[in-house]
Amino acid sequence: MTKLTPRQKNWLEGTGAHIGTASKNGVPKVIVVDKAIVENDSTVKFILSEKQKELIVANINENPRASLGPGGIGSIRAAYQFKGVASLKGNELFVNVDEIYSTKPGPEAGLRLDNLPYEDIIRFETSRWADDGPPR
Amino acid sequence: MKLTKPMKDALQIIGKGGAIIHLTTSSLHGITNTVAERFITVFKDEYILIADMFAQKTRVNLNENPTGVITLAHPVKGRTWSFSGATTILQEGLPSDFEFEGIKASEVLEEWGNWAEKEPPTEVPPDIRPPRMVQRGVIIMKVIEINDYSPQKAGDKIKT
Numbered sequence: 001m002t003k004l005t006p007r008q009k010n011w012l013e014g015t016g017a018h019i020g021t022a023s024k025n026g027v028p029k030v031i032v033v034d035k036a037i038v039e040n041d042s043t044v045k046f047i048l049s050e051k052q053k054e055l056i057v058a059n060i061n062e063n064p065r066a067s068l069g070p071g072g073i074g075s076i077r078a079a080y081q082f083k084g085v086a087s088l089k090g091n092e093l094f095v096n097v098d099e100i101y102s103t104k105p106g107p108e109a110g111l112r113l114d115n116l117p118y119e120d121i122i123r124f125e126t127s128r129w130a131d132d133g134p135p136r
Numbered sequence: 137m138k139l140t141k142p143m144k145d146a147l148q149i150i151g152k153g154g155a156i157i158h159l160t161t162s163s164l165h166g167i168t169n170t171v172a173e174r175f176i177t178v179f180k181d182e183y184i185l186i187a188d189m190f191a192q193k194t195r196v197n198l199n200e201n202p203t204g205v206i207t208l209a210h211p212v213k214g215r216t217w218s219f220s221g222a223t224t225i226l227q228e229g230l231p232s233d234f235e236f237e238g239i240k241a242s243e244v245l246e247e248w249g250n251w252a253e254k255e256p257p258t259e260v261p262p263d264i265r266p267p268r269m270v271q272r273g274v275i276i277m278k279v280i281e282i283n284d285y286s287p288q289k290a291g292d293k294i295k296t
Contacts (some may be wrong), residue, residue: 075209
């Protein structure tokens with residue numbers, strides 16, 4: 001099972017994400033939510049406005065796959081992409097993350113992280129970034 | 137459609153680290169990919185260009201489903217814009233008369249095929265700068281629709 005690192009959680013919670021969804025025939029729709037809560041190490045919860053929900057509900061119902069890129073300054077400092085299965089409960093969007101990629105520019109762009117041993121992911125992060133989340 | 141001056145300015149910030157966007161593409165069957173991109177500009181008022189730095193999944197998606205969504209990620213204040221439209225990758229080696237949505241590939245590549253030379257990424261902090269700027273081509277979107285993505289107006293169309 002995928003387990004987000006403390007750094008990944010801190011960035012997602014602090015800066016939210018750009019959330020990519022698509023219809024089953026590939027028409028993309030994106031919403032941007034500036035905060036999140038990480039539950040159970042791998043589920044990211046977003047609270048949506050009515051309009052945000054309206055925009056993606058049809059996509060999620062026919063195709064629950066979603067991709068997340070950290071928002072705000074997270075788009076610069078938190079070079080990750082999270083992918084998973086999305087579900088809506090009322091105005092809450094849950095994304096159960098099952099793939100994590102590095103999007104760090106250069107040779108490590110696209111490197112899959114979640115299938116590495118957890119200690120190796122932590123080592124990867126601490127050797128490449130000095131922070132453990134957005135400035136507090 | 138044409139971008140407004142504030143939109144063009146936001147997408148072409150020179151200095152202070154520049155603008156960051158997220159580009160979302162999708163496979164033909166709806167598997168999306170959302171990645172941050174830093175080397176961005178506006179071309180002829182209605183096209184957005186991004187340096188293609190070996191964006192592998194983006195390329196696979198665009199090869200089978202040439203459409204994308206660009207959402208402004210930073211700086212965002214008052215700029216909660218989402219741009220969507222036909223999207224592809226232009227690369228050296230295409231036939232000399234290759235056109236995409238009314239633009240010649242050669243025209244784009246001549247000007248933006250060597251981004252590092254035109255706009256050196258020297259001001260990007262070393263820990264987030266590509267170790268070496270290796271560019272393979274230019275991702276191009278012809279903007280067809282612009283929407284607001286702020287929570288209260290998400291999806292509302294913006295007229296220019």
